[in-house]
Amino acid sequence: MSMLFFYALIGVGLFTLGLLALVVQPHLLQKILALNVMGSGVFLLLVALGGRSQPVVDVVPQAMVITGIVVAVSATAMALTLMLNLSRSSPGAQLPEDQSADS
């Protein structure tokens, strides 16, 4: 039983770790990975908390997470396209704010 809460806390940790990386890391590919990790954290939290309805596991969060995984991959593909387009016009694949902080 307490294992569910352990996994839920790992989910919380993944979410905030991803959030920190999203804010701090300059490269856009890192930011995309960070968003994915944040998503995984949320999914983990949802499914772990859905497991509290023993003996039968609550499947509604699981169904939502399955939808979420597919949406996450399509969003990742879109983000990667955006990143590639941006790096064609300005080198380094970084947001303007991060670049101006350099100078």
Added chain:
Amino acid sequence: MMLADILTIILLLGGAFFFLAGTIGLLRFPDVYTRLHALTKADNVGLGLIVTGLAIQAQSWAAAGKLILIWLLVLLAGAGVSYLIANGALARGVAFWKR
């Protein structure tokens, strides 16, 4: 304890040993090509032994067949990918280890 159980235990432990050997090889061997060699031990023999050990315990022939199919697929993919990586490393001039 039945004979099948004993056989399973032996096979599973053997499989685990080959996974350990593969990992140690991956960590300790000096270049890409020798590490590739270590990796295939885990792929082919390690998983093979574990699959055989579990197939003995399987409820039906179909379940055992699925286990064997999984192993064959890993074998196929492992062989193909190993060739591609070794070939690519060679073409790219990744250095051999020399004593």
Added chain:
Amino acid sequence: MQNLYIILALFLLLNLLAGMWRILKGPAAADRMLASQLFGTTAVAILLLLAQIESLMALRDVALVFALLAAITAIAFVRRNWPQEPDDAG
């Protein structure tokens, strides 16, 4: 038997974590790719053991999918990230 399965699964997980050192250290991209290939196989083995523990046969489908798709990342690596023909890279 149950004990043996879960101990072996834990052992394989530890194996996988030990192999992580190779991904962290490299040195070549091919080394990292090799390590992740080994992890794919290890994950298949872990899933098969967990399937036996929880007697949940659907987990064998997960292992089957892993076995099928393990090659894709490596092929993407070889074909795209690491072109075989140097003058073909564009």
Added chain:
Amino acid sequence: MEAVGLWQSAFDLMLGFSLFGLAWRMLFCADLFKSIVLFITFGLLMAIAWVRLEAPDVALAEATIGAGLTGALLMSAFAKLRTLDNSLKSGQPLLPRPRLHVINFWIALLFTVLLTGGLAYAVLSLPSHSPGLSDAVMSQLDSSGVTHPVTAVLLNFRGYDTLLEMAVLLLSIQSVWSMAGMSDAGEVHTSPVLNVLIQLLSPVLILVSAYLLWVGAHAPGGAFQAGSILGAAGVLLVLSGRPLFNLKKSWLIRLMLVAGPAAFIALATLTLINEGQLLKYPVANAANYILLLETLATVSIGTTLLALFVGSQTEAVQQDQSHQ
């Protein structure tokens, strides 16, 4: 069987901490290629975590997408990025340190720690037992047309989720195409070993896709997983250098992209008129409706994922001539 529980707890602890450690190494390392490989490994461990959380359906989705598609997507995008940016070479530390002002970094860290604490407190203050919606799902399962609860939720009880999800997929491919343009997914060079590998793997992939679609009615599986496998099969063919299809010309591709969402919208309209409620199937025909929707959704999801993979790597529309 006390010992089994103990070992399982050890397994869970190990898995959870490795997930966190892996994410940390992945997000705070200076080598992008290493990050990508670590992300693929992270996906593997997530799939095992789903299994431990008694969510085999999610494990299946994570395996199909995390193990195959995301890795291939990231690898290809990174390769493209390297052709655009000469400073990127795998194997050497290449990224600049975080360019934030040091004070800002500590502020961000402080807020993250505070947020973690707050969220952890919120999670721990939840009751350790909560029925959720499992009773509602189980009591209605008989009238859903399938016997597997996850499929019942996805295609029947909360069918509108899946309807909107198909719309999101369609939107994503539209935006990728509008940003990067469409191209034919063809490279010409092939390698003999790869060819044999592909020839053996791709039929099995398509077979497994059909199997997962069929098995979804009564066991873990279904449209999402089947569609992802189908997409992975396409990605494999594209990677091996098959001139699979020409996206610029093919109406078939466009038809396959919209088949799923179109069927969903048509059925939603029909049920809204006939039954007075969105996607409320008549009980007698529910199984048939679900099978029809799932089949078309599988085709659309597979095609969308493949088109996303191909489309995300093509040159931008306007800038083709200005560079190189």
